Amino acid sequence: MVNESGQIYTIEGVAAGILMIVTAYLAMSTTTVITQQDVHIIDMQLEQLGNDALAMMDTPDSYGNESKLVQAVGTNNTTLFRNQFLIYVNSTTGARLENMGYNATIYYRNSTYAIDSFTFDASPLPYYRENAVKVSRWVYLPDFINVNYTTHPDLRDDTQTVLLEVLLWRQ
Amino acid sequence: MNDQAQWIVMLGFIISIILVFLALIVNQSALVGKTTAEGVLEFPKAQIQDMRAEIMEYYWNGTINDAGLKNDLGRLFLEKKGAIIYYNLTASGNIFLHYNDGTTDYYETIEV
Numbered sequence: 001m002v003n004e005s006g007q008i009y010t011i012e013g014v015a016a017g018i019l020m021i022v023t024a025y026l027a028m029s030t031t032t033v034i035t036q037q038d039v040h041i042i043d044m045q046l047e048q049l050g051n052d053a054l055a056m057m058d059t060p061d062s063y064g065n066e067s068k069l070v071q072a073v074g075t076n077n078t079t080l081f082r083n084q085f086l087i088y089v090n091s092t093t094g095a096r097l098e099n100m101g102y103n104a105t106i107y108y109r110n111s112t113y114a115i116d117s118f119t120f121d122a123s124p125l126p127y128y129r130e131n132a133v134k135v136s137r138w139v140y141l142p143d144f145i146n147v148n149y150t151t152h153p154d155l156r157d158d159t160q161t162v163l164l165e166v167l168l169w170r171q
Numbered sequence: 172m173n174d175q176a177q178w179i180v181m182l183g184f185i186i187s188i189i190l191v192f193l194a195l196i197v198n199q200s201a202l203v204g205k206t207t208a209e210g211v212l213e214f215p216k217a218q219i220q221d222m223r224a225e226i227m228e229y230y231w232n233g234t235i236n237d238a239g240l241k242n243d244l245g246r247l248f249l250e251k252k253g254a255i256i257y258y259n260l261t262a263s264g265n266i267f268l269h270y271n272d273g274t275t276d277y278y279e280t281i282e283v
Contacts, residue, residue, distance in 0.1 A: 012180055019187040026194040030201050044212050051217040058224070107251055109243055115250050135217070136251075138225040138244065142232055159234055161225060161243040163251055 043133050050135030050168045053088035057081075058137055066145070069137065073106065073164060074145035078121040089168065101125055101171045106139075107163040110154035118152050120164065125171060132169035139164050215275055218252060223281070226258050226268060230283065235260050 057069040066074070072081035081104065090098040103122040110116040141147055143159045155162075225244065229235040235258075248256045254272035261267050266281040 008177075008180060012183065015184065016187060019191060023191055023194045026191070026198045030194075030198045041212070047217070051221075055221070055224070107247055109246060113242070115246060136221070138221055140225060140228045140232070142234075159232075159237060159240065161240055161247070163247045165251070 047133045047135055054137035057084055069139055073139045074141050074147055076149050081121055099171045101169045103167040105165045108155055111156055130169040132167050134167055136163055136165040219270055
Protein backbone atom coordinates (compact mmCIF):
# COMPACT_ATOMS: atom_id res chain seq x y z
CA MET A 1 0.00 0.00 0.00
CA VAL A 2 1.52 3.29 -1.11
CA ASN A 3 1.29 6.20 1.25
CA GLU A 4 2.81 9.58 0.34
CA SER A 5 3.07 11.01 3.85
CA GLY A 6 6.56 11.36 5.35
CA GLN A 7 8.43 11.25 2.02
CA ILE A 8 10.72 14.09 3.01
CA TYR A 9 11.82 12.06 6.04
CA THR A 10 12.78 9.14 3.83
CA ILE A 11 14.83 11.39 1.52
CA GLU A 12 16.49 13.01 4.52
CA GLY A 13 17.36 9.66 5.99
CA VAL A 14 18.96 8.41 2.79
CA ALA A 15 20.86 11.70 2.23
CA ALA A 16 22.10 11.78 5.83
CA GLY A 17 23.29 8.20 5.54
CA ILE A 18 25.30 8.95 2.39
CA LEU A 19 26.76 12.09 3.95
CA MET A 20 27.85 10.21 7.05
CA ILE A 21 29.52 7.46 5.04
CA VAL A 22 31.37 9.96 2.83
CA THR A 23 32.50 12.02 5.84
CA ALA A 24 33.65 8.95 7.73
CA TYR A 25 35.60 7.79 4.64
CA LEU A 26 37.31 11.17 4.26
CA ALA A 27 38.17 11.32 7.96
CA MET A 28 39.60 7.80 7.98
CA SER A 29 41.72 8.34 4.89
CA THR A 30 43.26 11.42 6.52
CA THR A 31 45.14 9.33 9.06
CA THR A 32 48.86 9.07 8.20
CA VAL A 33 50.22 5.58 8.29
CA ILE A 34 54.00 4.98 8.15
CA THR A 35 54.44 2.61 5.26
CA GLN A 36 57.53 1.13 3.68
CA GLN A 37 57.91 4.14 1.38
CA ASP A 38 58.14 6.50 4.36
CA VAL A 39 61.27 4.88 5.83
CA HIS A 40 63.38 7.56 4.15
CA ILE A 41 62.22 10.04 6.80
CA ILE A 42 64.06 7.96 9.42
CA ASP A 43 67.03 7.71 7.03
CA MET A 44 67.15 11.48 6.79
CA GLN A 45 67.53 11.82 10.56
CA LEU A 46 70.49 9.42 10.45
CA GLU A 47 71.91 11.33 7.49
CA GLN A 48 71.64 14.61 9.38
CA LEU A 49 73.38 13.05 12.38
CA GLY A 50 76.25 11.78 10.24
CA ASN A 51 76.66 15.04 8.35
CA ASP A 52 76.65 17.01 11.60
CA ALA A 53 79.26 14.72 13.15
CA LEU A 54 81.57 15.16 10.15
CA ALA A 55 80.99 18.92 10.09
CA MET A 56 81.92 19.13 13.79
CA MET A 57 85.05 17.10 13.19
CA ASP A 58 86.00 19.39 10.30
CA THR A 59 85.81 22.47 12.55
CA PRO A 60 89.10 23.49 14.22
CA ASP A 61 89.12 23.95 18.00
CA SER A 62 90.75 27.35 17.63
CA TYR A 63 91.72 29.72 14.84
CA GLY A 64 94.82 28.67 12.90
CA ASN A 65 94.73 25.05 14.05
CA GLU A 66 93.89 22.07 11.90
CA SER A 67 90.59 20.33 12.52
CA LYS A 68 90.51 16.80 13.91
CA LEU A 69 89.31 15.51 10.56
CA VAL A 70 92.19 17.11 8.64
CA GLN A 71 94.65 15.74 11.19
CA ALA A 72 93.18 12.24 11.00
CA VAL A 73 92.93 12.04 7.21
CA GLY A 74 96.17 13.93 6.54
CA THR A 75 98.34 11.80 8.79
CA ASN A 76 96.53 8.47 8.35
CA ASN A 77 95.48 8.50 12.01
CA THR A 78 92.53 6.11 11.99
CA THR A 79 92.42 5.88 15.79
CA LEU A 80 91.81 9.61 16.10
CA PHE A 81 89.08 9.43 13.46
CA ARG A 82 87.38 6.43 15.04
CA ASN A 83 87.36 7.84 18.58
CA GLN A 84 86.10 11.25 17.59
CA PHE A 85 83.50 10.04 15.10
CA LEU A 86 82.05 7.38 17.41
CA ILE A 87 81.76 9.83 20.31
CA TYR A 88 79.69 12.15 18.11
CA VAL A 89 77.40 9.62 16.46
CA ASN A 90 76.89 7.44 19.52
CA SER A 91 76.09 10.25 21.94
CA THR A 92 72.68 10.19 23.53
CA THR A 93 71.15 11.99 26.48
CA GLY A 94 72.13 9.94 29.50
CA ALA A 95 74.58 7.11 29.82
CA ARG A 96 73.25 4.66 27.28
CA LEU A 97 75.17 4.89 24.03
CA GLU A 98 74.07 4.04 20.54
CA ASN A 99 75.98 1.46 18.59
CA MET A 100 76.70 2.72 15.11
CA GLY A 101 78.52 0.86 12.40
CA TYR A 102 80.44 2.75 9.76
CA ASN A 103 82.73 2.35 6.80
CA ALA A 104 84.79 5.38 5.78
CA THR A 105 86.16 5.56 2.25
CA ILE A 106 88.46 8.21 0.84
CA TYR A 107 88.09 9.27 -2.80
CA TYR A 108 90.99 11.20 -4.26
CA ARG A 109 92.77 12.04 -7.49
CA ASN A 110 95.98 10.07 -7.61
CA SER A 111 99.40 11.00 -8.97
CA THR A 112 98.16 10.56 -12.54
CA TYR A 113 95.03 12.63 -11.67
CA ALA A 114 92.63 9.71 -12.05
CA ILE A 115 89.98 9.16 -9.39
CA ASP A 116 90.87 6.41 -6.94
CA SER A 117 89.61 5.25 -3.56
CA PHE A 118 90.48 3.14 -0.55
CA THR A 119 88.84 2.21 2.76
CA PHE A 120 90.15 4.60 5.40
CA ASP A 121 88.59 3.01 8.45
CA ALA A 122 85.68 0.70 9.24
CA SER A 123 83.93 -0.68 12.29
CA PRO A 124 84.95 -4.21 13.32
CA LEU A 125 81.57 -5.70 12.44
CA PRO A 126 81.17 -5.57 8.66
CA TYR A 127 78.13 -4.17 6.89
CA TYR A 128 75.45 -6.75 6.34
CA ARG A 129 72.44 -5.19 4.64
CA GLU A 130 71.35 -3.02 7.52
CA ASN A 131 69.43 0.13 6.69
CA ALA A 132 72.36 2.41 5.93
CA VAL A 133 72.88 5.99 4.75
CA LYS A 134 75.82 7.63 3.03
CA VAL A 135 77.23 10.89 4.34
CA SER A 136 80.29 12.72 3.11
CA ARG A 137 82.62 15.58 3.77
CA TRP A 138 85.21 17.36 1.63
CA VAL A 139 88.56 17.35 3.41
CA TYR A 140 91.07 20.06 2.54
CA LEU A 141 94.66 18.91 2.94
CA PRO A 142 97.01 21.91 2.81
CA ASP A 143 100.55 21.60 1.51
CA PHE A 144 102.24 21.72 4.94
CA ILE A 145 100.51 18.54 6.08
CA ASN A 146 102.77 15.62 5.29
CA VAL A 147 100.43 13.16 3.58
CA ASN A 148 102.14 9.81 3.81
CA TYR A 149 100.15 6.64 3.26
CA THR A 150 102.45 3.64 2.98
CA THR A 151 99.57 1.52 1.70
CA HIS A 152 98.50 4.10 -0.89
CA PRO A 153 101.65 5.78 -2.19
CA ASP A 154 99.79 7.38 -5.10
CA LEU A 155 97.94 9.76 -2.76
CA ARG A 156 99.55 13.09 -3.66
CA ASP A 157 101.42 15.11 -1.07
CA ASP A 158 100.40 18.60 -2.20
CA THR A 159 97.49 20.94 -1.54
CA GLN A 160 94.44 18.92 -2.43
CA THR A 161 90.84 18.09 -1.61
CA VAL A 162 89.73 14.54 -0.93
CA LEU A 163 86.23 13.25 -0.39
CA LEU A 164 85.57 11.30 2.78
CA GLU A 165 82.47 9.18 2.32
CA VAL A 166 81.01 7.36 5.32
CA LEU A 167 78.46 4.60 5.18
CA LEU A 168 76.57 4.74 8.48
CA TRP A 169 74.12 2.28 10.00
CA ARG A 170 72.65 1.24 13.33
CA GLN A 171 73.96 -2.14 14.46
CA MET B 172 2.74 15.05 1.65
CA ASN B 173 3.72 16.51 4.95
CA ASP B 174 5.39 19.93 4.58
CA GLN B 175 5.97 20.69 8.26
CA ALA B 176 9.40 21.52 9.66
CA GLN B 177 11.03 22.38 6.31
CA TRP B 178 13.44 24.87 7.93
CA ILE B 179 14.86 22.23 10.20
CA VAL B 180 15.33 19.78 7.33
CA MET B 181 17.01 22.42 5.16
CA LEU B 182 19.41 23.47 7.93
CA GLY B 183 20.23 19.83 8.48
CA PHE B 184 21.23 19.49 4.82
CA ILE B 185 23.28 22.68 4.83
CA ILE B 186 25.20 21.68 7.96
CA SER B 187 25.89 18.22 6.56
CA ILE B 188 27.24 19.65 3.32
CA ILE B 189 29.46 22.08 5.24
CA LEU B 190 30.80 19.16 7.27
CA VAL B 191 31.73 17.29 4.09
CA PHE B 192 33.69 20.28 2.82
CA LEU B 193 35.49 20.68 6.15
CA ALA B 194 36.45 17.01 6.07
CA LEU B 195 37.81 17.50 2.55
CA ILE B 196 40.02 20.36 3.71
CA VAL B 197 41.37 18.33 6.64
CA ASN B 198 42.01 15.45 4.27
CA GLN B 199 44.02 17.64 1.89
CA SER B 200 46.03 19.37 4.62
CA ALA B 201 47.84 16.21 5.68
CA LEU B 202 48.83 15.45 2.09
CA VAL B 203 49.97 18.99 1.39
CA GLY B 204 52.01 19.08 4.61
CA LYS B 205 53.71 15.82 3.74
CA THR B 206 54.72 16.81 0.21
CA THR B 207 55.99 20.20 1.39
CA ALA B 208 58.08 18.58 4.13
CA GLU B 209 59.48 16.08 1.65
CA GLY B 210 60.36 18.87 -0.74
CA VAL B 211 62.35 20.58 2.00
CA LEU B 212 64.10 17.34 2.92
CA GLU B 213 65.06 16.55 -0.66
CA PHE B 214 66.89 19.83 -1.14
CA PRO B 215 70.64 18.96 -1.15
CA LYS B 216 71.30 21.11 1.91
CA ALA B 217 74.24 19.09 3.21
CA GLN B 218 75.95 19.02 -0.21
CA ILE B 219 75.75 22.76 -0.65
CA GLN B 220 76.80 23.59 2.92
CA ASP B 221 79.74 21.23 2.66
CA MET B 222 80.85 22.65 -0.70
CA ARG B 223 80.50 26.16 0.67
CA ALA B 224 82.61 25.31 3.75
CA GLU B 225 85.29 23.80 1.53
CA ILE B 226 85.43 26.82 -0.78
CA MET B 227 85.62 29.16 2.21
CA GLU B 228 88.54 27.06 3.41
CA TYR B 229 90.27 27.68 0.07
CA TYR B 230 89.57 31.36 0.44
CA TRP B 231 91.03 31.66 3.92
CA ASN B 232 94.09 29.66 2.88
CA GLY B 233 94.58 31.84 -0.20
CA THR B 234 94.19 28.92 -2.61
CA ILE B 235 90.87 29.86 -4.18
CA ASN B 236 92.42 30.30 -7.62
CA ASP B 237 94.40 27.06 -7.41
CA ALA B 238 93.66 25.08 -10.60
CA GLY B 239 94.51 21.75 -8.95
CA LEU B 240 91.91 22.27 -6.22
CA LYS B 241 89.31 23.39 -8.79
CA ASN B 242 89.91 20.12 -10.63
CA ASP B 243 89.88 18.01 -7.46
CA LEU B 244 86.55 19.40 -6.32
CA GLY B 245 84.96 19.59 -9.76
CA ARG B 246 85.99 16.11 -10.92
CA LEU B 247 85.11 14.39 -7.64
CA PHE B 248 81.77 16.21 -7.51
CA LEU B 249 80.92 15.03 -11.01
CA GLU B 250 82.06 11.47 -10.40
CA LYS B 251 80.77 10.87 -6.86
CA LYS B 252 77.85 13.27 -6.44
CA GLY B 253 76.60 13.62 -10.00
CA ALA B 254 76.65 17.40 -9.73
CA ILE B 255 78.30 20.15 -11.71
CA ILE B 256 79.88 22.88 -9.65
CA TYR B 257 81.68 26.07 -10.39
CA TYR B 258 83.24 28.72 -8.19
CA ASN B 259 85.47 31.74 -8.65
CA LEU B 260 86.59 34.93 -7.01
CA THR B 261 84.77 37.81 -8.67
CA ALA B 262 86.42 41.10 -9.67
CA SER B 263 84.78 42.79 -6.67
CA GLY B 264 86.39 40.28 -4.32
CA ASN B 265 83.30 38.17 -3.58
CA ILE B 266 82.97 34.43 -4.06
CA PHE B 267 80.57 33.19 -6.70
CA LEU B 268 79.45 29.58 -6.58
CA HIS B 269 77.14 27.41 -8.59
CA TYR B 270 75.78 23.92 -7.94
CA ASN B 271 73.61 21.88 -10.29
CA ASP B 272 72.68 18.25 -9.75
CA GLY B 273 69.96 18.10 -12.38
CA THR B 274 67.14 18.81 -9.94
CA THR B 275 68.47 21.70 -7.92
CA ASP B 276 70.11 24.63 -9.68
CA TYR B 277 71.75 26.77 -7.03
CA TYR B 278 73.66 30.04 -7.34
CA GLU B 279 75.19 32.04 -4.56
CA THR B 280 77.45 35.02 -4.18
CA ILE B 281 79.20 35.13 -0.82
CA GLU B 282 80.12 38.62 0.31
CA VAL B 283 83.49 38.46 2.04
